[in-house]
Amino acid sequence: MKDLSVITGLTRLSQKDYAGVHKDCIAAIEAGASSDVALFLLGVIAFDHKNYVKAAELFEKAETLNSAQIYYPAYLARTLSTLRRSNEAGRAADRASALGDMTAHLSDMLGVVYSRCGFHAKAIPHFEAATALNETEPNYVFNLAASRQFLGDFTAAQRAYERTLSLDPKNYRAWSSLISLNTQTPEHNYLERLEALLSEDELDSDAKLHLGHAKAKTLEDLGAFEESLEALLTAKSDKKAEFPFDRENAKALFEASKNTAQIKSGPAQFSQSVTPIFVVGLPRTGTTLVDRILSSHSRVTSAGELNAFAEQVKNLSGTQTPYVLDAPTLEATRRVDLAKAGEAYLETTQSLAGGAAMMVDKMPLNFFYAALMVKAFPDVKIIALRRGAMDSCLSNFRQLFSTQFSYYNYTYDLEDTAFFYREFDSLMSHWRAHLPADRFREVAYEDIVQDQENQTRGLLEFCGLDWEEQCLRFHENTAAVSTASSVQVRRPLYSGSIGRWKKYGDKLDGLKAALGDLAG
Secondary structure, eight states: OOOOOHHHHHHHHHTTOHHHHHHHHHHHHHHTSSHHHHHHHHHHHHHHTTOHHHHHHHHHHHHHHOTTOTHHHHHHHHHHHHTTOHHHHHHHHHHHHHHOOOOHHHHHHHHHHHHHTTOHHHHHHHHHHHHHHOTTOHHHHHHHHHHHHHTTOHHHHHHHHHHHHHHOTTOHHHHHHHHHHSOOOSSSOOHHHHHHHHTSTTOOHHHHHHHHHHHHHHHHHTTOHHHHHHHHHHHHHHHHHHSOOOHHHHHHHHHHHHHGGGOOOOOOOSOOSSEEEEEEESTTSSHHHHHHHHHTSTTEEEOOSOOHHHHHHHHHHOOOOSOSSOHHHHHHGGGSOHHHHHHHHHHHTHHHHTTOSEEEEOOGGGGGGHHHHHHHOSSOEEEEEEOOHHHHHHHHHHOOOOTTOGGGGGGGSHHHHHHHHHHHHHHHHHHHHHSOTTTEEEEEHHHHHHSHHHHHHHHHHHTTOOOOGGGGGGGGOOSOOOSTTTTGGGSOOOOTTTTGGGGGGGGGHHHHHHHGGGGO
């Protein structure tokens, strides 16, 4: 049996010596020596093999035996974050941070945990420490840049993205992020460099997607709209082939969602610590804007985009399907105590609410759960954003979504996007007919832009909030924004994106035909 230590064990595991480390860990536990180290290393093996629940259990046991070893709560925090147990992850990260004296790797790890949990201000010092300890690791600098962007420090974010590219000129995530920060001009743009990168052989689909979106954004800024659309079509082609959108499954999901309106249970009866406001709708249709308007109110805070309600429903449904959101899970909610889902959601998000009376959760796809939410909470407000069909579809197609989130695979194709929009529109009509008007409200993005004050008053009244002038100055809200709208919502309202689709000429005729009567 080899001597065990945290560092030597991690080194061996980085070299994929899983069998050897596992054997030595079991031997150490049986011998009663170094058991906390052995438990920790077994946890790393479990994590690397995606057995996250077991990994968390082992890390907790290791920390119980030795609370002074920083690796144990740090790795526990990462695992709990992966399991989306944000409150617990944040507390574990706090314990690790308090121990101090950490490596660049641990600093970056804790920064990522805090960022995923929505604590971006806590993430910044850790990313700064990581980059100070290791100035040549581009991923550390990129993470710092992203957190700076989320907090609205765009100048510092730009410097950090540029620093990332100086360390790794082919870092495609940094390219797409950098170009998203500013409007590209004829005098200052990176079009030639992007085209050179895109011409290289053996680019994988992710690189093509990010670089292609950066090129399309540049072309659009330069007024070359038709060329911009062609760049997007090319950028998405590999991903479309790799992850084709399944219309039959999508239709089944929308139908299962509609059927949840027939569930007889509820509304739930329990004492709410905070009233949730769910802002839902298709992405890029004003959900972040409404979130910022509401969270500018003194009684409201924003929790960002959470999967917490979906995960509680999934856990209680008992379904073993591989997706959190799917038709079988929604169908199984007939057997679920939805009040438990509501209570568990509020407990999970307690730290994000921060003691506010109301909390906004703006996960767009929560629109699938609207009927369940009405039954899960004694009092809930659901605001559904609507936007013109052509602009909605174009904005979804233009958006660079996470490739880890399969629910947005429809955005790899314009006609699939139109199909998804038609299903969404039908679901909104269903909710309008079946959900109480004091719980569910549709709001048009165009109305907010063209009649900001009256629409803001209507939103506040719907939520039971008194008028506060600062809600009109949502762009002054200093809270973090980790969505694609992080730049736009820090500016006053503008109408330039209304009717954007018209700038693309006949290139969107196929989309218009696919939308049919909704295109107008």
